[in-house]
Amino acid sequence: MNYRRLGRYGLQLSDFSLGLWHNFGRDDDFVIARKLLLAAYEKGITVFDLANNYGPPPGSAEFTFGKVFSSDLKEHRNKMVITSKAGHLMWDGPYGDWGSRKYLVSSCDESLERMGLKYVDIFYSHRYDPNTALEETMGALDYIVRSGRALYVGLSKYPADKLKEAVAILKDLGTPCVVDQRRYSLLDRTPEKEHFALHKEMEIGCVSFSPLAQGQLTDKYIDGVPRDSRAAKESGFLQIDEVETNRQKVAKLREIAQQRGQTLAQMALAWQLAESVDPRYNKERVSSVIIGASRVEQLLDNLQALENTKFSNAELELIDKITL
Numbered sequence: 001m002n003y004r005r006l007g008r009y010g011l012q013l014s015d016f017s018l019g020l021w022h023n024f025g026r027d028d029d030f031v032i033a034r035k036l037l038l039a040a041y042e043k044g045i046t047v048f049d050l051a052n053n054y055g056p057p058p059g060s061a062e063f064t065f066g067k068v069f070s071s072d073l074k075e076h077r078n079k080m081v082i083t084s085k086a087g088h089l090m091w092d093g094p095y096g097d098w099g100s101r102k103y104l105v106s107s108c109d110e111s112l113e114r115m116g117l118k119y120v121d122i123f124y125s126h127r128y129d130p131n132t133a134l135e136e137t138m139g140a141l142d143y144i145v146r147s148g149r150a151l152y153v154g155l156s157k158y159p160a161d162k163l164k165e166a167v168a169i170l171k172d173l174g175t176p177c178v179v180d181q182r183r184y185s186l187l188d189r190t191p192e193k194e195h196f197a198l199h200k201e202m203e204i205g206c207v208s209f210s211p212l213a214q215g216q217l218t219d220k221y222i223d224g225v226p227r228d229s230r231a232a233k234e235s236g237f238l239q240i241d242e243v244e245t246n247r248q249k250v251a252k253l254r255e256i257a258q259q260r261g262q263t264l265a266q267m268a269l270a271w272q273l274a275e276s277v278d279p280r281y282n283k284e285r286v287s288s289v290i291i292g293a294s295r296v297e298q299l300l301d302n303l304q305a306l307e308n309t310k311f312s313n314a315e316l317e318l319i320d321k322i323t324l
């Protein structure tokens, strides 16, 4: 495992983070969830990405994490980066959604309680709130750090212009935004349009989520939609239509992966951390890739991506042809 800096800031993140959006809820198998957390830590993953609403039900992933932390990982606290977020619907009424100070601060308190932590390492505003002044949301993040609830703050999914504005406000407040968290994969290269250039300009890090497009960039859906897959679940986060639409593209990408001696998942992850002589590929643009896994075998398979992150220009060009 390598560790990369968030822009010009001191915090270093492992190449891969483990995300707890799915597979760690109340109805998921606790034994598997615990094994995943321990295997990830043992393999050098130091970053555990959570949010108030991860579950289902909302809050239960933080609860599961807290249980494993307290029984197995407590003494390693200073070697771990634990994150949480608030910004999506968490509880009924006007104080449990979006970007008010009222919501962010009380939600952060609840997250700390569920996880049994004194502080989180990074606290994120989970999404931009068009109806709340950025000064208020950024002021809440600043307060969360100054009151000892978090060490650093980050933003997630902000449009480019709002990201720029928010980062400037936080800088003025003296609590810099160190990281932008956004969706990025071979099937969604949107951050290449504006955000990567902004990160560079503002000297902040970038953490990518859903790098396997929720499992589409694996061998899982070659012959249809397995019953135990995310696309088959009622949550609707991954639609079967989307899987069908991407099927041909995915098949072409799999051929390149096979020629590289990698699984498609390994190639899709390695590509995010790509080392190349091609200047278009600045390997520092993604500081950490957040992977999800529903079993330990998936996690171990995916970590092997680190064994080959070198891409030839011909490979990169072919990938561009298929995905752009």
Ligand code: NDP
Residues within 6 Å of the ligand: 018, 019, 020, 021, 022, 023, 049, 050, 126, 156, 157, 181, 182, 208, 209, 210, 211, 212, 213, 214, 215, 216, 218, 219, 220, 228, 229, 230, 231, 265, 290, 291, 292, 293, 294, 295, 297, 298, 299, 301, 302
């Ligand atoms: P991925 O794109 O990595 O998808 C993970 C899923 O892919 C797994 O749950 C599993 O699905 C499948 N999978 C993974 N590896 C393999 C493999 N080797 N073989 C077959 N199938 C595999 O990431 P996620 O979409 O889960 O997102 C990762 C994390 O990013 C989240 O947990 C969260 O922390 C963060 N995130 C942040 C968001 C934000 O708004 N800031 C939004 C979304 C995510 P299956 O269950 O079908 O087995």
